Structure formats: C-alpha cells, structure tokens
Amino acid sequence: MLRFLNVCLLLVITHSALSAQNNLYLHRNIKNAYDKGTRSTDGRPGANYWQNRAEYTMSVNLEPKKRLLSGQSTITYFNNSPDTLKTIRLKLAHDLYRKNGQRAYDLSEKDIDEGVMIKSLSVGGKAIAADKQRRGNTFLDVPLEGMPLLPKSSAQIQVSWSYVLPADEGAPREYATADGSVFFVPYWYPQVAVYDDLQGWASAPYNGLQEFYNDFSDYDVTITLPKGYMAWATGELQNPGDVLAPAVLDKWNKAHSATEVVSIFTEEDLKKGGVFNKLKQHQFRFKASSVPDFAFAASNRYNWDATSVVVDDKTGRRAFVSAVYDTKSKDYYKVCRIGADAIRLMSTWLPGYPYPYPSMTVFNGNDGMEYPMMCNDASTGDRDPTGLTAHEISHTYFPFMMGINEQNYAWMDEGWASFFDLNLTDSLSGARGNSRGYGFFAGTESDVPPMVQSRFLSSPAYRGASYSRPQAAYLGLLDLLGYETFHGCMVEYMDRWKGKHPMPYDFFNTWNQASGQNLDWYWKPWFFEWGYPDLGIQGVVTDESAGRQYVHVERVGTQPVPVHLEVEYTDGSKEAFHQKSDVWRDGKSSMRVYCAVGKTVKSVTLGGRLIPDADRKNNNWKL
Ligand SMILES: [Zn+2]
Structure with missing residues (x-):
C-alpha cells in the first residue's frame, strides 16, 4: 500500500513537472540550452552556464569646441565559452550616424558622418588592416585569422579611434551643447558584443531604439578634459585630489557620508574660481568592476549636489548620490534628494534588494536614459521629477545588475522600471505614479x-x-x-x-x-498570447435562496486581472470587494461576488486605476 502510494505520488509529481514545462511554448534554441546544461528548467543557471567578459583600460580625450572624442582602448577579452571563436565582434554605436546606416529615427543631416574613425586596430599585437575589418550596421567584426580564440583563453585587442559627437542637442542619446559647455557621452567606445549560449554573437544592430545587451566587464578609464571642466562617470573617481582644490575635495569627502544634500560646487563657484587645482588640463580616472557599460559626462558650468544613503542595513554600506545640473533647471535642485530617497526605497522595498553600486549621478541632459551609475535626464520643468528620476535609477537592477538582453526582451527591464517608478512615485511624492494606461x-x-x-x-x-x-x-x-x-x-x-x-x-x-x-x-x-483584459458587469442578481444579491462579473477579455468592485447600497453604506486574478485561473468566463445580507445594491463600479480594462463602458451598474 505504501509502495503503491509512492508510485502514485511519483506519477503525480512527474506529471505536474511535465505539464509545467509543456504549458509555455518552448523555443528550440532554449531547449538546446537545457540539453547542453547552460540553463536549467527550474529557472536556475545550468551547471554548464558560462558568459564571457572583458577588461577595458581606456583613455579618452574630449575637445569641447570641436566636440571631438578620441580614445585608445586596450581590451582583454576572456572566452569562457566552449567554442573556438574565429571572430571578435565589436559594437560601434556611433556608426548609427554613418551614411546609409539603419536608423529607427531620422537624425539631423549635419550629423551624418563616416561613423567611428578607426586609426589602428590590433589583436595580440598583430595589426588588422582596414580591408580586413568587416564593418556592417553598427558592428566591426575583427577576423582572428590564424589565431582563433580558444575556449578558456583570452585575447588582447588594441584600438585607437575618434569621432565627432552630434551637434544636434536633441540627438537620441548623446548630448553636446552648441557652446561646448555640457556633454553627456554614452555608447562611445568600441565594445565587445555579447557572445552567448543562445545565439552566439549578438546580431541586433543598434538603430537608436533597442538599448542594452552587454557582458559584465571591468573598466579603468582616464578622461582628459580642458581646464575648467569636471567629469562624472560610471564607477568611482580615483584621483579627486589631483583636480579638486582642497576645500572642494573636503566637501566631496563629507558628502560620501552625509545624509543631507551637500553642494560640492555651483555655477557661481566655478565663475569665481578656486574649485580646481591650477592645471593645464584635467585628468579624471574612474574605475568600475563587473558593470555592463561605462558612460561619462562633462561640464564647466553645471552645479553639483551630492549626498549619501545607506543601501544595505546589514553592512551599513552607503551609495554616493549626485545631481549635476543647469542653473536654469526648475526641478533639478530637488533631484539629489529624490535620487537618494528612491535608492533607499529600492534597496529596502521595491525591488527590495540592496543597490549594487557605489554611486549614482543623475545628469541634466536631454533624455530619460539610464547607464550603470549614470542617468541622462532632461529637466522636467514644471512637472515633478520623481517619476523620471526613479525610473532611470531603477534600471540599475534591470538591465544592469541583471544583464537583460533588452534587444530581444525589453519588457524584462522597461516593464520593471515602469512598475518601480509607479510605486516609488506614489510613495515618495504623494503624486500619482505613471500607470501607462x-x-x-x-x-x-x-x-x-x-x-x-x-x-x-x-x-x-x-x-x-x-x-x-x-x-x-x-x-x-x-x-x-x-x-x-x-x-x-x-x-x-x-x-x-x-x-x-x-x-x-x-x-x-x-x-x-x-x-x-x-x-x-x-x-x-x-x-x-494575443489578447486584452476586459471585465464587465453582467448585472446584479438576487439569489433568493441565499437571501442576498450578487454582482455577476463577466470575463470578456482573456488576460487575467483582479476583480475589484466598489458597491453602494440603497441605505447609503459602501463596501469594496477584491478578488485576485487567480479567480480566472481555471479559465471560467464569469463569477459571482456576493454582497451584504439584507441590503439592496444601488450602484457598482468595477475596476481600478491599476487594473487595465480595454472597455470600461461595461464597468458600471446602477439600480
Ligand atoms: Zn526605461
């Protein structure tokens, strides 16, 4: 009997495990990954999971008047895959501007150019001639002729390059003001594309719309700017004392443990002088480890506020939070506080996971766009900046801490950021967060x-x-x-x-x-699946045997949503009913919500702000 029971149990478990797998359509390449053990059917990384990585040591020089960016990179690329690579694919995002490039948006004609100018390129010390460099879309495929990259080995790429940042202040990502005083520089360096277990080399070109899919890498970047300019970037500034005058350095140090917002410097301070040490040019060295990208910004007139916030109560670890902005901005004086408060809530509530980075700089640019430890956020003017600030910072978790393939599944990060910004705005500002309708x-x-x-x-x-x-x-x-x-x-x-x-x-x-x-x-x-959420009230029915009325709710659409009813009775009293979406789990098309005994329903409203409903005309009932 016991034995028989065990067999039955086993059958039940096997059956439910199988049906669990069979329920969702499974793509063949995902099945391959399960077969190879790189991923596991229970949702864990598989025993054979691997991913590649790189170490970037880069120096970059920005000439503000010419908007000219030029750099040298040494990239050590580690092949952790079981495959022998005959090519290394580099991404050149600025090739979005190349003549005949594929673009999701029109770009200003004056910014269309030859793309990134590659001055020299070598692998393992061997120069790769220009005619061997395969350039297409926004990729540069580097052939490894005669020296393939074997599994569990690394290659060193050296590349020297330059390009001119777009003059259009409304360019889709970069920001360079016409007067050369403000820059936000993203997607700027030759970056190794992702080679993964599902598709090999990532093949989606950058067209200005789909955003990140990058491996986790270490960065050591030196940014050279003319005197008078400050740089902000992904990672931690290694040499603040080289550039900042002692009094300003003191404020920078204090802000790292402050709970109040500290003004590191203002535009006024910059005009008066004394912010920087006397130098011919400014060099800033930033380091960041295990991040999927690196962005930087520069200005010779922006204000800089900073504070810090505890992001891990177990260890007391703090993050350094900055807002860097135009004096003319109407909202940015609030952004440092909002950013720190939002990071605290992200660390403790939603997603409720310690903010993983040492810093965050929200920079007053032309966009609403996230980078690891950096945001390029336009001023919101008279509108409250909480939603935008929270949205972009929350991207720290998705797609950065969790290395989402946003080119394929942007909902795995934008959906979350939209979910976080709504909840965080509701909580932080008292204003209603942005439900995307x-x-x-x-x-x-x-x-x-x-x-x-x-x-x-x-x-x-x-x-x-x-x-x-x-x-x-x-x-x-x-x-x-x-x-x-x-x-x-x-x-x-x-x-x-x-x-x-x-x-x-x-x-x-x-x-x-x-x-x-x-x-x-x-x-x-x-x-x-194709479909939409739509619930409707079929009517209010008197159940004579139960001696009470019920609201008959119909599932018109297919997507399961909660049933929320606000009922008013003829005696003036009100009652709310809430059923989670699992009432629809078994596929039924209608349900009854029973109302109070001995009362007569006067009116019913179905739905709520956070419950999407394609047709709200069937959401009200009146006696
Ligand atoms: Zn977003």
Whole structure:
C-alpha cells in the first residue's frame, strides 16, 4: 500500500513537472540550452552556464569646441565559452550616424558622418588592416585569422579611434551643447558584443531604439578634459585630489557620508574660481568592476549636489548620490534628494534588494536614459521629477545588475522600471505614479505579445510590449502574490541571476519555483498570447435562496486581472470587494461576488486605476 502510494505520488509529481514545462511554448534554441546544461528548467543557471567578459583600460580625450572624442582602448577579452571563436565582434554605436546606416529615427543631416574613425586596430599585437575589418550596421567584426580564440583563453585587442559627437542637442542619446559647455557621452567606445549560449554573437544592430545587451566587464578609464571642466562617470573617481582644490575635495569627502544634500560646487563657484587645482588640463580616472557599460559626462558650468544613503542595513554600506545640473533647471535642485530617497526605497522595498553600486549621478541632459551609475535626464520643468528620476535609477537592477538582453526582451527591464517608478512615485511624492494606461492600447493590432523579440518591433508596438503591458502584468503579479511572496520571488530571481544573463524562461521558471505555484496560466496570456483584459458587469442578481444579491462579473477579455468592485447600497453604506486574478485561473468566463445580507445594491463600479480594462463602458451598474 505504501509502495503503491509512492508510485502514485511519483506519477503525480512527474506529471505536474511535465505539464509545467509543456504549458509555455518552448523555443528550440532554449531547449538546446537545457540539453547542453547552460540553463536549467527550474529557472536556475545550468551547471554548464558560462558568459564571457572583458577588461577595458581606456583613455579618452574630449575637445569641447570641436566636440571631438578620441580614445585608445586596450581590451582583454576572456572566452569562457566552449567554442573556438574565429571572430571578435565589436559594437560601434556611433556608426548609427554613418551614411546609409539603419536608423529607427531620422537624425539631423549635419550629423551624418563616416561613423567611428578607426586609426589602428590590433589583436595580440598583430595589426588588422582596414580591408580586413568587416564593418556592417553598427558592428566591426575583427577576423582572428590564424589565431582563433580558444575556449578558456583570452585575447588582447588594441584600438585607437575618434569621432565627432552630434551637434544636434536633441540627438537620441548623446548630448553636446552648441557652446561646448555640457556633454553627456554614452555608447562611445568600441565594445565587445555579447557572445552567448543562445545565439552566439549578438546580431541586433543598434538603430537608436533597442538599448542594452552587454557582458559584465571591468573598466579603468582616464578622461582628459580642458581646464575648467569636471567629469562624472560610471564607477568611482580615483584621483579627486589631483583636480579638486582642497576645500572642494573636503566637501566631496563629507558628502560620501552625509545624509543631507551637500553642494560640492555651483555655477557661481566655478565663475569665481578656486574649485580646481591650477592645471593645464584635467585628468579624471574612474574605475568600475563587473558593470555592463561605462558612460561619462562633462561640464564647466553645471552645479553639483551630492549626498549619501545607506543601501544595505546589514553592512551599513552607503551609495554616493549626485545631481549635476543647469542653473536654469526648475526641478533639478530637488533631484539629489529624490535620487537618494528612491535608492533607499529600492534597496529596502521595491525591488527590495540592496543597490549594487557605489554611486549614482543623475545628469541634466536631454533624455530619460539610464547607464550603470549614470542617468541622462532632461529637466522636467514644471512637472515633478520623481517619476523620471526613479525610473532611470531603477534600471540599475534591470538591465544592469541583471544583464537583460533588452534587444530581444525589453519588457524584462522597461516593464520593471515602469512598475518601480509607479510605486516609488506614489510613495515618495504623494503624486500619482505613471500607470501607462495599457487598457487603452490593449487588444489593438499593435498590442504584440511581449515574447516577440523587441528587435523586430518599432513604436507603438515596442512601447506597448516593453512598457505598458508588462507594467500591468507585474502590478497584477504583486496583487496576486502579495508583497511577501512577490518579494521572495524577486530576491530569489536576483540572487540566481545577478551579474548574469537571464532569459524569459529563467524568469518564469524561477518565479514558479520561488512562489511555490505554477504561474504558467498567468505568464501565457500576458506574455505569449494575443489578447486584452476586459471585465464587465453582467448585472446584479438576487439569489433568493441565499437571501442576498450578487454582482455577476463577466470575463470578456482573456488576460487575467483582479476583480475589484466598489458597491453602494440603497441605505447609503459602501463596501469594496477584491478578488485576485487567480479567480480566472481555471479559465471560467464569469463569477459571482456576493454582497451584504439584507441590503439592496444601488450602484457598482468595477475596476481600478491599476487594473487595465480595454472597455470600461461595461464597468458600471446602477439600480
Ligand atoms: Zn526605461
């Protein structure tokens, strides 16, 4: 009997494990990864998981008047894959500006150029002639003729390059003011593309729309600027005393443990002089380890506020938070405080994981765009800057700490950033966070299942699949699981994949396991299928046998959402009812919500601000 029971149990377990796998469509290349053991069906990195990395030692010189950027890089690239590489693929993002380049946006004609000028390129000390360098889209494929890169070995690439930053102050990423006083410089250096276990060399060109997919690397970067300029960058400044005058250095040091915002210097201070040591030029050395990218900014007139915040209560570790901005900005004087408070909440609440970096600089540029430890955020003018600041900083977790392939699955980071900024804004500013209004867009032809790779999408499908639909799905997930389980899943996901490259199935399967429930019924309609959320009130029915009324709620759409009802009775009293989206788990098309005994329903409102609904016309009922 016992034996029989065990066999039965085994059958049940095997069956549910199989159906769990079979529930979501599995792409063949993902199945290959399971077969090779690089990934695991339970959502963990596999026993044979690998990823490549690089060490970048770079020096870069910026000539503000000419907007000329020139640099030398030494890149040591480590091949941890089991494959022998015959090519190393470099990304040259500035080739977006190259004549005949593929672009998601029109660029100012005056900025179209020859792309990145490669002055010299060598691998292992051997020069690679220009005619051997295969240039296409925004890639430069470096052939390793006669010297392939074997598994578990490294190659040293040396490259010397230059290009002119775009003059258009509204360029999609870079920012260079016409007067040469302010620069934000992202996507700027020859960077090794990702070679991974699913697709080999990443092949999505940079067209200005899809953003990050980078390996985790170490950076040691020296930035040379004319005198009078300060630099801010990814990582930690190694030599502040070389450039900053002692009194300013003192403020910089104090700000690293301050809880209040400290003004390191203002535009006024810069005009008066005495901020910098007397030098012919300024050299700033920054180091960052295990980060997926490096960006920097420079100015000779911006204000610099800084403070610090405890990001890990167990160790007392602090992060150094800066806001660097134009005197004319109406909102930026608030940004340092908002940034520090947001980082504290991110570390302790949502996602509830210690901020992983030593610093964050929010720089007043022309965009709303994240980089590791840097944001390029335009002024929000009369609007409150909390949402934008929180959104861009929260990208620290996705796609940076978790090395998301945003070219394929932007919802794995933009959806989260949209989810975080909404919750953080609600909490920090008292203002309502930005719910992206998925319901209005849902079910239209442009509402593409997020599992369609982002590289194939343009707006509005890209925005819908990356921001509004996943934001709604994650909000529903928080409602469904409750904070404690939700947070437990988030921590498990982050612990497993921090510093690695999780793919969608790694996310789904980790959350299934960590929540202790198979959520495939939720993932499928939200991420894999065409559909839309729409609940409606069919009517209010009197159940004579129960002696009470119930609201008959119909599931018109396919995506599962919570049922939230506000009921008013004829005696003037009110009652709210909330059912999590798992009421729809088994596929039923309607449900009853029973109201108070002995009362008569006067009116019902169905739905809520955070519950998307494609058709709200069927959301109200009146006696
Ligand atoms: Zn974003």
